[in-house]
Amino acid sequence: MMTPLFTLTPASLLALALILWLLSGIACWLVAASARLSSLISGAGSMLASLAVITAALQILHSGPAQRITLPVLAYTAEFSVLNGLLLLAMSVPALFCSLYACAWLKRVDRRKRAHTGLWCNLLMAALTASAVSANATELILMMEMAALCAYFLIVQTDEVKSRRAGLNQFLCGRLGTLCLILAFALLHHASGSVNFEVLRHTEFTAGVKSVAFLLALTGFGLYAGIIPLHAWVPQSHSSAPAHAAALFSSALMKMGILGVIKVGLDLLGAPPLWWGLVVLLLAILTAFIGGLYALMEHDIRRLLAYHTLENIGIILLGVGGAMVGVALNLPMLASLALLAGLFHLFNHGLFKTALFLGAGEVEMQTGIKDMEKLGGIARLMPWTAVAMLIALMSMAALPPLNGFASEWLLYQSLFQLSNSHVLIARLLGPLLAVGLALTGALALMCIAKVFGVTFLGAPRSQAAANATPAPLPMTLSSVLLALLCVIFGIASPWVIPHFSAVATSLLNAPLMPFASHDTVVSGIAGVSAPMIALLLLGMPILPWLIASLLRGNRLPNRLRGDAWACGYGHSPDMVVTATGFAQPLRVMFAPLYRLRVCATPAALVASLHQGWLGAFCRRLAFIELAVLLVVAFA
Incomplete structure (x- = not known):
């Protein structure tokens, strides 16, 4: 047979x-x-x-x-x-x-x-x-390099200066990341005689070899994940590639960098020393805060979303770094809870960020515009896209009862656990990181107001925005279904979290956490019921509406819609808040941090890197390298 x-x-x-x-x-x-x-x-x-x-x-x-x-x-x-x-x-x-x-x-x-x-x-x-x-490491590096080259060709399709510069940035960062990974695993191969992951797990490395390999791998995987300050390729690449390709960059390509950090930091090299986890935590909060801060300065909606991807990469790494600290301090509850939060947010981020990129792609397709300053009033013309993006934005800002809230709430609980550690530096870092995460959440809330208010509300600021029509059904359906998943995974988090907990405890070889078999969100730790929050949030606006509908009778006729109140003056589109005006207070308050980007990338260096001959050379090199990799892979 x-x-x-x-x-x-x-x-x-x-x-x-x-x-x-x-x-x-x-x-x-x-x-x-x-x-x-x-x-x-x-x-x-x-x-x-x-x-x-x-x-x-x-x-x-x-x-x-x-x-x-x-x-x-x-x-x-x-x-x-x-x-x-x-x-x-x-x-x-x-x-x-x-x-x-x-x-x-x-x-x-x-x-x-x-x-x-x-x-x-x-x-x-x-x-x-x-x-x-x-x-094994050979397969991992080979396939990640091939993925990075595919991303490069997706970025440079349009023959524009911005696209060519974005592609060159991505090409150089990707090759540097691959080089760091080759050096890291070459060092481990020299010490163990193998690049097989199973062999590496059972090899005893000296402290020096482990630390050097970890730093090289953190740099290499950090370039793929976009950890700040290794993020130079991320913003413009997401703006230059097609919208669904940009969504794959955020939800898949950059997540491979996170997987690499988890593998090296918690799996292949054994129990990490304390300073590894502290380094990851500091890079994580820097990435989260700077990513959220820079996002508010952007007018290009896809560049803004790319910076928020960096913010969420930082949030995920807070969970990974917390798990490494928990393992180093022999605190299994802290390690399991932090890794659970990081892994759950890794999954949730893929849902709401993909919905946002696809929604932004629909707006761009129907108007030809990515600049929020030229949009406005889109919600009336593309209602389903507007609703999907609002839900995804609320999830990105961790508002209950959506999935982003569930994972960030777990992360807060792990930071509170870190504050109860017996090591002084961990007790100091716990509250500081929690405050940093709260500030990041505040920036995300401002982002909701900016993106949705400037793009979808108000009056159109251009003829293209005024003439927008709903996107084709498959495009609209893709973002709406993802937004629905954000709601489902938020409300159903009590039943979903135990499955993510099993992954975390399996990786850490730790016992199952107390809430893994209960029907409440982190029973005894978080004390929050996502379904109850959802019912309350639905009941709060519906109940007054029902009471008003039943009791008003014929006394209050429906009101007619008119122009917005403008203090007695005739309303005009010029009066609507702009993206620049909305972010101006932050631009003044954090001016030194915004100037840091200019100082870190001098104009002379940028000009020398983006000479025409270098871009053309890298493009030819990318074709040759991809052809060689395909031959090797199939062979």
Whole structure:
């Protein structure tokens, strides 16, 4: 009896997904002349691949101890662990909705952009999926490098100065990150004789080797994750690439950097010393605060969202750094709670940030504008997009009962646990980090007011904004469904959190936390019920409305809408608050921090790096390198 080539095992599903991404990307490139056919092949193929990865990830999360398996057909050695399964899930759910968005987006662009975007996006996801389950350092570096090169080609598609500069920044940062990773794992190979992750876990390294390897790996993975001050490539890259590709940068590519920090800091090198965790915590709060602060100065909506991605990378790293400190101090409750918060926020960030990038892409597609100063009044013309973006913005600002609130609340609890440590520096850092996280949350709240108020409310500030129409159904549906998931994972957090807790405790080899089998959010620790918050928030506005509707009778007729009150003067669009005016107080208050960016990147250095010959040389080098990597991968 013949064995079927593909079954429903995780290995077969991942192999099927990789093949689907490769074949659909190549087919889209070949038939790009037909807009309908190429968009259908690329989008549908990527959606099927994402569904296969989601199914495989759910199986891996419930499969028990880690295991090494060779994928059928591809002969690729993969490591299946709960951490890898969680990352696959966090990457593939946003990828599913990005693929749905691409079905409509690809139809509306020219042949060249359609061919390149369909090919590079699918190849990007294939490389990231393979890197997420890599079983040794060679596979990991090879696939991450391939993903970074695909991102480069997505950025430089448009022949504009900004796109070329963004692509060059990303290319140089990516190559530097890869070099640091090669040096880190070469050092570990020299000490252990292997780059296999299972061998590295059971090798005793000297303190010096571990520390040097950790710093090199933190730099390399930090360049991929965009940890400040290693973030130079992030803002303009997200603005230059197509919107759904930018969403994949935030939800998948940068998350591989986070996975690398977790692997090196908590998995491969054994128990970390205290100073490792403190370094990660300091970089995390710097990244979160500076990212949120710089976001408020941006007028380009996608650059603003990119800076908020940096903010959320910092929030995730607060959980990772807290876990490292907990392991170093032998505090399993702190370590498990902090890592749980970081992993849950890693997943949640992929949902709300993808919804925001896709929503911004819909606005850009319908108006041709990314500058918020030229928008306004979009909510009346694109209501479903406005609602989806409002929900996602509220989740990004950690407002209850959405998913961003649930994960950040856990993070606050871990910082309070850190404050109760017996080590003085940890007791000092706990309150300071909690205050820093609160300030970051305040900046995110201001961002809601700026993005939604300036972009969607008020009067249109340009003819293009006034003539906007709703986006095509697949594009609108992609952002609306993601916003719905933000609500679901927030309200259902009492039932979701135990699954993330199992991942954290499995990685740390710690006992299950007390709330892992209860139906309340962190029972005995957080004391917050997300479903109750949701009911109260729904009841507060609905109950007065019901009372007023029942008791008013015929006394209060409905009022007619008119112009906004302007102190007796005729209202005009010029009176509406602008993005510049909204952020002006912060620009004055934090002027030294904003000047720091100019001081850190002197004009002479920037001019020398962005000479025409260097960009052209890097573009040719990227083609050669990608061709070599593809040959090596298939060989």
